[in-house]
Amino acid sequence: MSHYFQNDPTLVSKERLLTFSIFGKSFSFYSDEGIFSKNELDRGTLTLLEAVLSKELAGSCLDLGCANGIVAIVIKHHFPTIHFDMVDINYRALALAKKNVESHGYAYPEDGFGNRG
Numbered sequence: 622m623s624h625y626f627q628n629d630p631t632l633v634s635k636e637r638l639l640t641f642s643i644f645g646k647s648f649s650f651y652s653d654e655g656i657f658s659k660n661e662l663d664r665g666t667l668t669l670l671e672a673v674l675s676k677e678l679a680g681s682c683l684d685l686g687c688a689n690g691i692v693a694i695v696i697k698h699h700f701p702t703i704h705f706d707m708v709d710i711n712y713r714a715l716a717l718a719k720k721n722v723e724s725h726g727y728a729y730p731e732d733g734f735g736n737r738g
Contacts, residue, residue, distance in 0.1 A: 626711050629655055634716075645696060650721050652718065657688040660712050666691060666704055666724040674699050690718035694725050 636653045643660045652659050658666065670692065678700045684693040687707035697703055707722075711716050719729045 627655075627668075630709070632713075634713075644674060644699070648691075648695060649724075650691055650694070651665070651717050651724070652689050653713055653717060656711060656717060657733065659736070662691065668694055678703055680704070681706070686710075687718050688714045690721040693718075694727070697727060698725070702704060 625670075632655045634653055636651055638649050639652050639661060640649045642648070657663075663716060670726040673696060678696065679702055681704045682693070682696065684690070684705055684707045686691060687709045688711075690707060693707050697705060707718055709718065722729045
């Protein structure tokens with residue numbers, strides 16, 4: 622059995638769209654097998670987002686273990702001037718994060734070596 626922190630290219634893809642609302646805004650995200658919280662927005666992430674979105678944020682943020690990009694995208698929606706770097710050990714998660722970032726109209730961040738996506 623694969624875990625979300627492993628890269629398992631043999632894991633069959635079952636990409637799907639997740640939809641949820643937070644603070645009156647609906648979001649849809651692509652998800653797939655082999656990533657963290659593949660079927661729903663988990664309670665821990667929801668609690669984190671509720672706490673963070675109640676603050677005033679600016680500057681740069683690192684989404685370490687970004688999975689499919691939910692945290693960065695939701696925060697970016699509420700605080701458009703924030704710059705995000707997104708990192709994950711899971712290649713499938715990174716591909717989904719890129720797809721989700723672009724589907725929400727944002728530019729995918731650089732990989733740290735001057736390459737986009």
